[in-house]
Amino acid sequence: GENVEQHPSTLSVQEGDSAVIKCTYSDSASNYFPWYKQELGKRPQLIIDIRSNVGEKKDQRIAVTLNKTAKHFSLHITETQPEDSAVYFCAAMGNTDKLIFGTGTRLQVFP
Amino acid sequence: GAGVSQSPRYKVAKRGQDVALRCDPISGHVSLFWYQQALGQGPEFLTYFQNEAQLDKSGLPSDRFFAERPEGSVSTLKIQRTQQEDSAVYLCASSFVRATEAFFGQGTRLTVV
Numbered sequence: 608g609e610n611v612e613q614h615p616s617t618l619s620v621q622e623g624d625s626a627v628i629k630c631t632y633s634d635s636a637s638n639y640f641p642w643y644k645q646e647l648g649k650r651p652q653l654i655i656d657i658r659s660n661v662g663e664k665k666d667q668r669i670a671v672t673l674n675k676t677a678k679h680f681s682l683h684i685t686e687t688q689p690e691d692s693a694v695y696f697c698a699a700m701g702n703t704d705k706l707i708f709g710t711g712t713r714l715q716v717f718p
Numbered sequence: 719g720a721g722v723s724q725s726p727r728y729k730v731a732k733r734g735q736d737v738a739l740r741c742d743p744i745s746g747h748v749s750l751f752w753y754q755q756a757l758g759q760g761p762e763f764l765t766y767f768q769n770e771a772q773l774d775k776s777g778l779p780s781d782r783f784f785a786e787r788p789e790g791s792v793s794t795l796k797i798q799r800t801q802q803e804d805s806a807v808y809l810c811a812s813s814f815v816r817a818t819e820a821f822f823g824q825g826t827r828l829t830v831v
Contacts, residue, residue, distance in 0.1 A: 608776070613760075639817035650809070650822040651761065658817070696760050704816045705774055706751060708760040 609634040611699050613709030620687050621717055628712045630697035631679040639700040640673060640680050645711075646693045654695075655682070687716045720744075724810050724823035731800045731830050739795045739826045743812030750793050751820060752785055753809040761809055767793060768816075800830045 610633040620626050632640075641656035657664045657671045657680065664671050668687075673680040684691055697709040723742040731737050743750050748769055753761035754777075763777040769790035778785070782801075787793040797804055807827050811820040 641819070643822075650824050652822070653819045656819065700817055703774060704749065704768070705763055705766055705776075706811075706820060707763055708753075710760045711758075 609637060609699055609701055609703075609705065609707040611697060611707050611709040613697050613712060615712060616710065617713045617715070619715045619717065622687060622689060624687055626682075626684045626687050626691070626714055626716075628682045628695055628697070628714075629679060630681070630699075630709050631677075632699040632707075633678070634699070634701040635675075635678065637678075637699040637701040639706075640671070641698050641700075641706075642671060642682050643696045643698065643708075644693045645696065651696060684714075687714075689716050689718055692716045722810055722812055722821050722823035724808075724826050726826060727824065729826055729828050731828065733802060733830055734799050735830075736796065736798045737800055737828065739797075739808050739810075739828070741793045741795070741810030741812075741823060743791065743793070743810070744814075744821055745791075746814065747812035747821075748790075748815050749813040749820070750787060751811045751813075752793070752795050753811065754779075755807045755809055755825070757806075764795070764808075797828075800828075802830050804828060805830045 638659040643651035645651040670683045750767040752764040765775040767787040782798045784796045807825040810823045813820040
């Protein structure tokens with residue numbers, strides 16, 4: 608079955624710097640890759656997603672890149688702000704419709 | 719309501735007790751997922767419904783766990799004879815169709831004592 612690995616588990620950056628989180632997946636049939644942000648005690652919320660027919664997608668300060676050959680995808684946050692501090696999860700969905708999550712990255716942005 | 723609603727928000731159960739967790743998805747959403755999230759971990763897949771059909775239950779940890787969605791809307795996750803290792807947040811998510819945004823409920827925090 609699908610397995611999603613996520614790195615790093617924690618990431619600390621200075622406000623204004625960029626943050627990059629990387630994920631790899633095992634199922635070559637996976638075709639949908641969302642990223643979720645979860646603040647302490649709250650529900651996960653989608654911040655951006657990408658489908659397998661594109662290699663990159665951007666939404667203001669957030670971008671996601673996908674390399675289907677290498678089976679990895681990354682989240683890039685530019686000009687980080689303290690309110691970006693949260694846990695970020697990548698996920699992958701294949702033909703089985705199962706959405707499998709990575710183990711999460713705790714991002715801390717210091718003012 | 720506008721979002722996915724789960725009840726109860728918190729549940730304390732004595733070991734051996736049966737519990738039932740409810741999920742009200744967004745109206746019209748076909749897909750419904752249940753996840754278990756331990757403290758500091760990512761959501762672990764439990765089961766998936768498409769309308770009333772349970773298409774995948776491979777993540778259910780044991781036969782003490784049972785989920786249903788009889789009319790294709792509200793879903794219930796039942797845990798029989800709860801054990802301490804069942805303590806976690808149980809998250810429900812729904813999406814309009816497959817491979818579209820999954821909206822999460824706020825979860826039910828289950829504590830087994």
